[in-house]
Amino acid sequence: MTVKHYLQFSDFTQDEYVYLVQRTAELKRRFKAYETWHPLHDRTLAMIFEKSSTRTRLSFEAGIFQLGGHAVFLNTKDTQLGRGEPVEDAAKVISRMVDIIMIRTFGQDILERFAANSRVPVINGLTNEYHPCQVMADIYTYIEERGNGEDVSAIEGKTVAWVGDANNMSYTWIQAARVLGFHLNIATPAGYALDEQLIDPQDKPFYTVFEHPMDACKGAHIVTTDVWTSMGYEAENEVRMAAFKDFKVTADMMAHAAADAVFMHCLPAHRGEEVDAEVIDGAQSVVWQEAENRLHVQKAIMEYLLRGRFE
Numbered sequence: 001m002t003v004k005h006y007l008q009f010s011d012f013t014q015d016e017y018v019y020l021v022q023r024t025a026e027l028k029r030r031f032k033a034y035e036t037w038h039p040l041h042d043r044t045l046a047m048i049f050e051k052s053s054t055r056t057r058l059s060f061e062a063g064i065f066q067l068g069g070h071a072v073f074l075n076t077k078d079t080q081l082g083r084g085e086p087v088e089d090a091a092k093v094i095s096r097m098v099d100i101i102m103i104r105t106f107g108q109d110i111l112e113r114f115a116a117n118s119r120v121p122v123i124n125g126l127t128n129e130y131h132p133c134q135v136m137a138d139i140y141t142y143i144e145e146r147g148n149g150e151d152v153s154a155i156e157g158k159t160v161a162w163v164g165d166a167n168n169m170s171y172t173w174i175q176a177a178r179v180l181g182f183h184l185n186i187a188t189p190a191g192y193a194l195d196e197q198l199i200d201p202q203d204k205p206f207y208t209v210f211e212h213p214m215d216a217c218k219g220a221h222i223v224t225t226d227v228w229t230s231m232g233y234e235a236e237n238e239v240r241m242a243a244f245k246d247f248k249v250t251a252d253m254m255a256h257a258a259a260d261a262v263f264m265h266c267l268p269a270h271r272g273e274e275v276d277a278e279v280i281d282g283a284q285s286v287v288w289q290e291a292e293n294r295l296h297v298q299k300a301i302m303e304y305l306l307r308g309r310f311e
């Protein structure tokens with residue numbers, strides 16, 4: 001039997017996102033109403049972290065608990081993976097003991113090798129290349145803020161502006177644009193352009209590259225950015241600070257966006273670097289809702305991978 005994983009945004013179809021967004025709304029409603037719903041009772045989630053985390057760790061751990069299951073946190077440094085046990089061997093062992101696995105690691109290839117040897121579903125909790133759970137939470141947040149709260153088609157035909165690094169978040173937004181039918185405007189500094197090798201040719205009609213961030217923001221319904229130095233790239237920090245200085249989201253940029261535009265950031269943020277405080281702490285910012293929605297989106301993903309659809 002083939003096991004279904006969630007390793008990148010394009011692993012789910014538009015039809016699956018239609019279901020998952022509705023399901024997220026239902027799971028969030030049940031939680032807020034103190035309704036018990038334990039479809040994953042007696043199930044265990046292993047969470048493997050090779051990089052730091054606040055939101056991802058907490059939301060997966062609270063999420064599996066709310067669905068009736070249990071989480072085990074594994075920091076790779078404390079496991080045999082940190083002492084050179086092959087990823088393939090670890091996957092074979094861990095997936096015989098738990099029911100579902102979330103991994104945050106460096107290269108997407110590591111995640112893929114793990115998944116190829118796992119008997120149970122594997123979820124990408126962030127790699128250098130992709131962060132699909134975060135973008136799904138961001139899109140769900142947009143549906144809540146500017147749609148009816150459960151119909152994913154509210155994002156169709158909209159424009160999302162990405163200002164900053166060509167990183168795991170931007171490559172995931174590119175995949176999302178094709179799968180869900182919106183357009184992405186991308187402005188990255190010289191020397192930090194998108195790596196075409198990471199982009200599926202069929203995604204190319206769904207994004208446009210701009211030299212100036214202000215132009216990318218024009219008319220956008222979502223303006224989003226991320227740290228200038230992602231985890232794993234710390235050695236480049238000083239050079240990046242200089243290269244990215246004109247790629248900070250400002251109130252001026254927000255004024256060029258659509259009148260009802262929202263500002264998004266996956267967090268953690270650095271005020272005064274990639275975004276001005278008046279934007280991230282301002283009225284158009286939905287960053288706290290994005291963080292909260294990680295919890296409910298990931299419950300929908302785990303429930304779906306293990307139990308399929310509830311309709």
Ligand code: CP
Nearest residue numbers: 053054055056266267
């Ligand atoms: N946005 C996000 O994934 O946050 P953490 O690094 O805190 O998990």
Ligand code: NVA
Nearest residue numbers: 167226230231266267
């Ligand atoms: N691009 C950032 C996201 C952190 C959640 C990083 O990879 O560090």
